[in-house]
């Protein structure tokens with residue numbers, strides 16, 4: 001049970017803050033930085049270090065009203081087939097700049113709805129990737145799956161390409177909530193996809209749930225959780241609904257007055273958290289939960305948890321290469337985001353240029369702050385002296401920021417000889433503390449709870 005007076009004092013029920021899937025957050029990426037550095041950063045990757053790959057599929061058959069992801073609606077496969085052709089051309093263009101023997105440790109298809117591809121398109125795309133990047137011994141392939149858009153044949157195809165983890169969108173099972181968010185999806189549909197995936201040997205199943213949706217109540221969420229737990233997912237992500245109609249136009253279909261207020265959201269988040277922990281899940285970072293055998297839960301317990309654009313990960317690779325419109329790559333030197341609009345992205349690849357556009361070149365200070373944010377977001381902790389030792393040129397600055405957090409949030413953090421830790425009963429303040437420490441984006445992100 002969290003201490004509401006402390007949370008209120010530090011602005012939890014008012015603050016809007018970034019999700020910190022990167023530091024700096026993507027809203028600080030600069031125009032043309034990607035274009036300037038992408039080729040250099042790809043060319044200098046070490047040959048003996050595997051990379052991770054992210055492939056973005058920005059298409060959906062239906063556009064759920066609540067969704068803030070970059071995606072566009074389509075009723076036919078024609079634009080998807082053209083896009084897959086562009087993706088393959090981009091993969092080949094990037095590969096020409098890489099050391100010839102570079103391998104892949106992780107492959108993730110996200111979107112949008114990757115399972116919109118039919119078996120032929122899925123096979124073409126996988127063939128292009130697997131023939132270009134050799135899977136390393138600890139290789140893991142994961143895909144985001146909308147159960148209403150996942151045919152048996154496409155699931156079987158993914159199984160044949162060694163799919164190991166499926167991330168399944170559930171959001172909420174309550175019919176009134178589903179109708180209000182434009183996403184009708186039955187429990188039976190979801191169960192049938194889970195059963196098929198398990199039959200194919202996919203041994204890690206993740207569900208995405210969202211709290212703070214229109215008409216959601218403690219009772220309705222409890223029933224959703226009951227259904228969810230009956231399917232025993234290995235892992236769950238529990239996201240607070242980000243209502244950002246100025247950015248995601250279709251969200252105007254969700255009237256603000258149908259949404260729970262911030263205290264209602266907090267109560268829903270707390271209910272879900274307590275229920276999941278009572279059912280044997282452990283908390284991972286700020287919004288994930290895993291059964292003891294789950295690979296992310298193990299990584300968290302062993303100090304290997306990291307945060308990247310997909311949320312939390314146990315991915316050991318320093319480099320993530322993103323393919324597709326709006327996809328973000330992460331290099332030791334900084335970030336590169338591909339052209340966002342599908343047409344602009346395809347035009348660049350057709351013209352023989354790389355798709356990187358916006359981006360960010362990290363300074364020595366940025367690297368230190370990024371590690372500090374990782375510590376907060378993954379473990380609610382900063383080991384100040386280890387941080388200072390890892391960034392000798394920024395050691396004083398690291399100590400100053402930690403002292404600032406300790407002073408500003410004195411009722412929410414415990415200070416020790418080596419650093420500081422957010423108190424267990426104030427963990428929901430994590431993003432508020434990170435944004436205050438970095439001076440980043442207060443009022444530009446989504447609600448802190």
Ligand SMILES: C[S@@+](CC[C@H](N)C(=O)[O-])C[C@H]1O[C@@H](n2cnc3c(N)ncnc32)[C@H](O)[C@@H]1O
Pocket residue numbers: 066067068069110111112113114144145146147168169170171208209210239240241242243
């Ligand atoms: C990139 S989407 C792809 C999911 C997949 N197409 C599906 O429908 O199952 C991944 C997840 O982002 C989350 N998400 C999307 N929009 C959101 C919003 N406005 N607020 C919070 N979470 C959101 C949802 O939980 C969703 O399952």
Ligand code: SF4
Pocket residue numbers: 059060062063064067068069071111112113146169183
């Ligand atoms: S939730 Fe999934 S299916 Fe719905 S619009 Fe977003 S990406 Fe598409």
